[in-house]
Amino acid sequence: MRFRARYRRSITVAAIVAPVAALTLTASLISAGDQRSLATTTPTGPMELPDEWMATQRLSDGSTELSAETYASARAEAAGVELRTRNIYRHLADQEWEFFGPGNIGGRVVDIAVDPEVEDQIFIAAASGGVWRSSDAGMTYEPVWPDDWVQGMGAVAMTSDGTLFAGTGEAQPGGGSITFGGDGVYRSPDRGETWEHVGLSDSHAIARFAIDPSDEDRIFAAATGNLFTPGGERGVYLSEDGGDTWNQVLPPLNDTTGATEVLIDPSDPDRVYAAMWDHLREPHQRTYGGPGSSLWRSDDGGQTWQRMTDGLPTDDDQGRWGIALAPSDPQRLYAYVGTALGPFRAFYRSDDGGDTWEQTPVTAAQASQSTFSWWFGKIWVDPADKDHVFLAGVNLMRSTDGAMSFSSSGGVHADQHKMAWDPAVPDRVYLGNDGGVYRSDANGAGGTWTKATYEPYTQFYSVDVAETDPALHVGGTQDNGCNRGYDGVGGPWASIGCGDGLQVIIHPADPTIVFGCSQYGSCYRSENSGGTPRQSIGANQTTSSRRNWFTPLQFDPSDPEVMYYAGNIVNRSTDNGRTWEPISPDLTGGGPNDPAGYPWGTVTTVAAAPTDGDRLYAGTDDGKVWWTDDLGETWTEVDPGQLPGTWVTRIAVHPADEKIAYAAFSGFRSGSDRPHVMVTQDGGTTWTDIGRGLPDAPVNSVLPTPDGLLLVGTDVGVYVSAWNGGEWASLGEDLPMAAVLYMRYHESTRQLSVATFGRGIFDTTVPVCRGASTRLPLREPGVGVRGALSSCRAAQ
Structure with a gap:
């Protein structure tokens, strides 16, 4: 009889509130309630591409959406069958599932949070595999997310006292795979040991969190919205009480647009930036761009917002945007956008905090976006060097000249989604992509990446x-x-x-x-x-x-x-x-x-x-x-x-x-x-x-x-x-x-x-x-x- 390894999650669940599931800067400041009227034109599209195998079969019943509510209902029914089985057929209920593997392959990782207090500890969000913790500098992982909750993830973030936030639902639609939606934001006060649901149940996907370094009760969330159905909770939301309540501060321009990025100027926390993406997936087509795709800035902590347009395109052929700032010089911003059909369009740089922008000579080949720039939408800047920039693409692209040119930082799996520097270890940076997690102790230089050795979240x-x-x-x-x-x-x-x-x-x-x-x-x-x-x-x-x-x-x-x-x-x-x-x-x-x-x-x-x-x-x-x-x-x-x-x-x-x-x-x-x-x-x-x-x-x-x-x-x-x-x-x-x-x-x-x-x-x-x-x-x-x-x- 061969050895069998029992696979269990070491987690307790407390305070469960969730279901079982699962131009120049605009001259006038625009309040949150006045923005929807700005988009009046028809989105670019439609697009029909040979993908979405998992979504297509699930929509073959004539549905036009895969909602979080649909899956929440199914999970609730599953819990009912499980309870009945345990009451009537104990031997069936008690059969043990054992994890066979693999541990060394990995899978898509969409976000990473570095623990600011615990040495060598990070938390990662697996696209359809929950939240995981590594205590050995990113090499091995254990689950810190309940097995019987929704597994689709979009974002993780951590405060300085160890409070962990998880945003459910993946924000980048799959190709042949599927994007599983989520049911909002969860909070853990003890680094993933216990969790509670804290809102935004109708957001479907959370793409990113941004925590105010001067007041960590102020947390922004980028809500992407339902991929298949217009409306719902979309745009940028702000909590001023540590996640207990959320208020929409940047609504989308239309009901098919959601937020995919939000970031805070570390030198001036009242200055906040956001990226919005206009997109919709229907059973036989995708519309992955349009008038709602845009970049925004707030100078009053998110109360009012201005659309950044000076030097940026203003037509409707805008797909997903990526935006980042340089921590060492927050006036330096980088942004890029794809076309509505998917290929890379252009890369931009601002040296005045977004007042004006200039296009850089980055080519499509350097951007490495293939035909699906909507899969990425991320830029990262070295905290110590404003000219050292990384661009998410099929390959991880690296610039040392302020985004005037990019070349590949080789040695990693394809399709990049997240980079995070460890502030406690000079030159240490983590990377999440479709192959899992990598670590570089040489600041991301080509050929310096080490892959995690145990990451059991393969699709x-x-x-x-x-x-x-x-x-x-x-x-x-x-x-x-x-x-x-x-x-x-x-x-x-x-x-x-x-x-x-x-x-x-x-x-x-x-x-x-x-x-x-x-x-x-x-x-x-x-x-x-x-x-x-x-x-x-x-x-x-x-x-x-x-x-x-x-x-x-x-x-x-x-x-x-x-x-x-x-x-x-x-x-x-x-x-x-x-x-x-x-x-x-x-x-x-x-x-x-x-x-x-x-x-x-x-x-x-x-x-x-x-x-x-x-x-x-x-x-x-x-x-x-x-x-x-x-x-x-x-x-x-x-x-x-x-x-x-x-x-x-x-x-x-x-x-x-x-x-x-x-x-x-x-x-x-x-x-x-x-x-x-x-x-x-x-x-x-x-x-x-x-x-x-x-x-x-x-x-x-x-x-x-x-x-x-x-x-x-x-x-x-x-x-x-x-x-x-x-x-x-x-x-x-x-x-x-x-x-x-x-x-x-x-x-x-x-x-x-x-x-x-x-x-x-x-x-x-x-x-x-x-x-x-x-x-x-x-x-x-x-x-x-x-x-x-x-x-x-x-x-x-």
């Missing part, structure tokens, strides 16, 4: 384990590639290629054969455990005109030499992925009207029956389900009237009966009776909803076990039922409330491995439920099948 899309040894794990990660964990619990993981890592699978009989996929079906075959050499699988080897961000690649469970790969057409290989041939027509309703849009019209899941190699099921992003019982000679579409019409996330076939299959669906019910999980018992002709009793949240994975259990992974936890549904129970404790995107069940050991988007890979042992496999008749939705789970006991 996983998928997980697989070796059939020959379930201690061998692989998985695909957001912006951190495909990875292999073949060294057991807590052991180091190795990178095995890919860009964004999506589907990664291990040959059932030979764990040295590994397949890995990047976005849009660019996959490989390796006979070296994912290492080189690698054979390409993709557009030149398979047949499809469109491929999903997460292109399905699967083994046939009845023959590991047979594999399936699907774009809009299903492809089959009979020689273990070396060669491929199409076996279906286009199984979708076609692609988008705009060819630049998200590639709608793709197959999202393929499942082969373990007991019949001729029978396959397939689901699509436009809500279709198909089946064939003659290996693709003919395909039958399920009557759309029986299905919810939302994105089909996963199909799984019963291990002993090819006529029984389960389909899982994304989206929310939005007040309707739309199913999340359905079953067919006649090979696909008729389908029945068996998901009643689950929280109203996307179901991302479904697995039937051979002994009668049905497991599903959702955005708000893992749940178990009998084969035919009827009632659902939560499975285990200590699984963080990060979206579970993929599951893998190892039958002989009963190990269930799940991929969380923000907290890494977790394992548990599925209990034995004697009698659960009894073929019970399907019940009406919501009618419980008592007894099917009552015999569950821990596996021996």
Whole structure:
């Protein structure tokens, strides 16, 4: 029996008030109530780019937003299921989830706060993984955020007495990933040991805090607002009582604009600067710029504000702004802006506190913004040298001549989000990016960065384990590639290629054969455990005109030499992925009207029956389900009237009966009776909803076990039922409330491995439920099948 490391959060939660969830400077001073009338023109756009995979599937129910309230409701329902499980099915509730890894990969870090009193201690905000503390100068991390609260984070800040503030909800929208919203501001008086909710519940995302150094009860918060819905709490807010209450002091110019930056002049705390960003994400387009994007200054502590325009653009083609000041000379300001479509536009400098601005000769190549400047919007200035400037981009860009030119400060992961200097240690600076946390003790000079050694907050899309040894794990990660964990619990993981890592699978009989996929079906075959050499699988080897961000690649469970790969057409290989041939027509309703849009019209899941190699099921992003019982000679579409019409996330076939299959669906019910999980018992002709009793949240994975259990992974936890549904129970404790995107069940050991988007890979042992496999008749939705789970006991 292999060693298992128990992973627990060491945190107590007190004072919980939160839900369970989760031109020249304008001549006249403009009060907070007079600014909305300044924006009267139409935003630039629309933009349709091939991204937003996670958001798109969750909006496939016809919704136009992913609100904090929606997720808060789902988390509350999850808590209710957990309580019922603990009262009725103790053995299910007591199953322990154990963190498997990785610890050495990391993930997106969006903010850093250096503890002003405790040597070598910092706190970081992980994009979808909560708040973490390092007590060894940024090398290893432990959680200081409740596992069962909203995990999406945007900002952290700390006062001199150790009061820690956390702003929930990520402020920079993802590409193929998702931006999870939050439910406001939290405060901890004891460095993360206890937390309380202190307001701005409708802000959706907090991008930054600024604490007045002369009066730390005065705290500014940049509220970015809901990415999907106009309105709500947006703009700059001020608390004058240490966070107890908040008042809007800089409202946005329109209801799609929010604040992304706020900073205080350390030599004159009455002078405050802010950056505003006009942006909106809709199901099929983004508008990431417009008249609301702008820079502002206040000279009276935030009571009135002036828009800075002398030397700055005033047209509507403004995307996200970044702004920073030099602590050693606060009259020196830097700013840059992207276009509304995303590429870099221009860099500016002011030497008179923002009265006037001049454009510097920084080029797009030097700015390193690619086509998505909205992903960054940050500048940092060396506290001791006003000409030493860092610019967030794909690469970390560094200037030593006052932003006249930039070059790369190499040696770090792509996509930069935060830098923070340690005032107690000369030349020490921390960096947060999509790969985690780095530290330089040479003031950020190129080649001087050291990566953290333990940072367990990786965003996983998928997980697989070796059939020959379930201690061998692989998985695909957001912006951190495909990875292999073949060294057991807590052991180091190795990178095995890919860009964004999506589907990664291990040959059932030979764990040295590994397949890995990047976005849009660019996959490989390796006979070296994912290492080189690698054979390409993709557009030149398979047949499809469109491929999903997460292109399905699967083994046939009845023959590991047979594999399936699907774009809009299903492809089959009979020689273990070396060669491929199409076996279906286009199984979708076609692609988008705009060819630049998200590639709608793709197959999202393929499942082969373990007991019949001729029978396959397939689901699509436009809500279709198909089946064939003659290996693709003919395909039958399920009557759309029986299905919810939302994105089909996963199909799984019963291990002993090819006529029984389960389909899982994304989206929310939005007040309707739309199913999340359905079953067919006649090979696909008729389908029945068996998901009643689950929280109203996307179901991302479904697995039937051979002994009668049905497991599903959702955005708000893992749940178990009998084969035919009827009632659902939560499975285990200590699984963080990060979206579970993929599951893998190892039958002989009963190990269930799940991929969380923000907290890494977790394992548990599925209990034995004697009698659960009894073929019970399907019940009406919501009618419980008592007894099917009552015999569950821990596996021996």
